[in-house]
Amino acid sequence: MRNLMILAAETANEATVVNELEQTLLRAFVLIIMFGLGAGLTPKDFTLALRRPWGLVIGWITQFGIMPLTAYVLIVTVLLPFSSTEGILLVALGALIMGSVPAGTTSNLFTYFSKGNLALSVTMTVNSTLWAFVMTPAVLFIYSNFLGLDESLSVEFGELALVIFGLIVPVGLGMLVRRLSANVGAVLELIGGVFGLIFIPFLIIIWVPRNWELLMTTEWPTYVVAIGMGLVGITVAYYLAKLIRVHPMNARTISLETGINNGPLAIAVIVAVYIDNPGVDQILLVPALYSLFIVLISTGVTFVFRRANLAAEQKIPNLL
Numbered sequence: 001m002r003n004l005m006i007l008a009a010e011t012a013n014e015a016t017v018v019n020e021l022e023q024t025l026l027r028a029f030v031l032i033i034m035f036g037l038g039a040g041l042t043p044k045d046f047t048l049a050l051r052r053p054w055g056l057v058i059g060w061i062t063q064f065g066i067m068p069l070t071a072y073v074l075i076v077t078v079l080l081p082f083s084s085t086e087g088i089l090l091v092a093l094g095a096l097i098m099g100s101v102p103a104g105t106t107s108n109l110f111t112y113f114s115k116g117n118l119a120l121s122v123t124m125t126v127n128s129t130l131w132a133f134v135m136t137p138a139v140l141f142i143y144s145n146f147l148g149l150d151e152s153l154s155v156e157f158g159e160l161a162l163v164i165f166g167l168i169v170p171v172g173l174g175m176l177v178r179r180l181s182a183n184v185g186a187v188l189e190l191i192g193g194v195f196g197l198i199f200i201p202f203l204i205i206i207w208v209p210r211n212w213e214l215l216m217t218t219e220w221p222t223y224v225v226a227i228g229m230g231l232v233g234i235t236v237a238y239y240l241a242k243l244i245r246v247h248p249m250n251a252r253t254i255s256l257e258t259g260i261n262n263g264p265l266a267i268a269v270i271v272a273v274y275i276d277n278p279g280v281d282q283i284l285l286v287p288a289l290y291s292l293f294i295v296l297i298s299t300g301v302t303f304v305f306r307r308a309n310l311a312a313e314q315k316i317p318n319l320l
Helices: 002-014 020-039 043-051 054-082 088-100 106-113 118-147 157-180 182-210 212-217 220-243 248-259 263-274 280-305
Strands: none
Touching: 020 118, 020 157, 020 182, 020 263, 054 088, 054 118, 054 220, 054 248, 088 118, 088 220, 088 263, 088 280, 106 118, 106 248, 106 280, 118 157, 118 248, 157 182, 157 263, 182 212, 182 280, 220 248, 220 280, 248 280, 263 280
16 A cells, blocks of 8 residues: 555656645635525524425435445446556545535536526535534545545544534534625625636636646546546436425435535545645545536536426425
């Protein structure tokens, strides 16, 4: 394993996935996005959600059940058997982290354009974000043990929980600001949404040109994992929701909430926890690729969802 770490360090010297300036900017992005997410919520939102909790329950199961499992299955069936990259366990760790973080605010935008239940989407995003304090370290601990990661790649439950807790504190602060001033809260919500939208262009403009050679030399199994996580998550969650006969509008919402994970949060967690690891760039590879491709995937899914027969849907009772 020591040789793997040295090789990963040499690779990092050739192409840095995220440099120090970008690390600082990413942390700022995440804090602003999370703050804006909280600023868009009031206690009434949670009250309404608790009156009809099935959407939150289903979302919790799909978010922390389907996505981590999807990441693990892709790792053991595609990444490990078919990749010849020496530092492949580092890439696998990044994939696990990407699959274990909560939903991102981008899901709210695509839910809106997909004619989904926007109120449910926002509430599910916050619900999974708050649960991430416990569930992300828990599922990472379980699946990292399944992969047999050694001490150099082990996930410290307490350390990771503390990092995530620090990243979701802005959600509570945003709610407090919204309670004190609805107008200021609305502005902050808009700012957070804008930052969530420009995160992907930021990656494309800053990250892609400098790491073009890395992208060209990255093996196809890594791309399959990065792209497959979103595709499988969206598809499985949608048909699971259809199977239990939730309203079509809510099925679209649950699907997008499940498959669109918080890429900026995953990257921020990796930077915070593994910054001293010489293979941190390898760990960041799948989250960076996932963040790039999930927008393209979600755009395609949105075009499909927008063809829904809304007139027929009006006759179906909505229980969520």
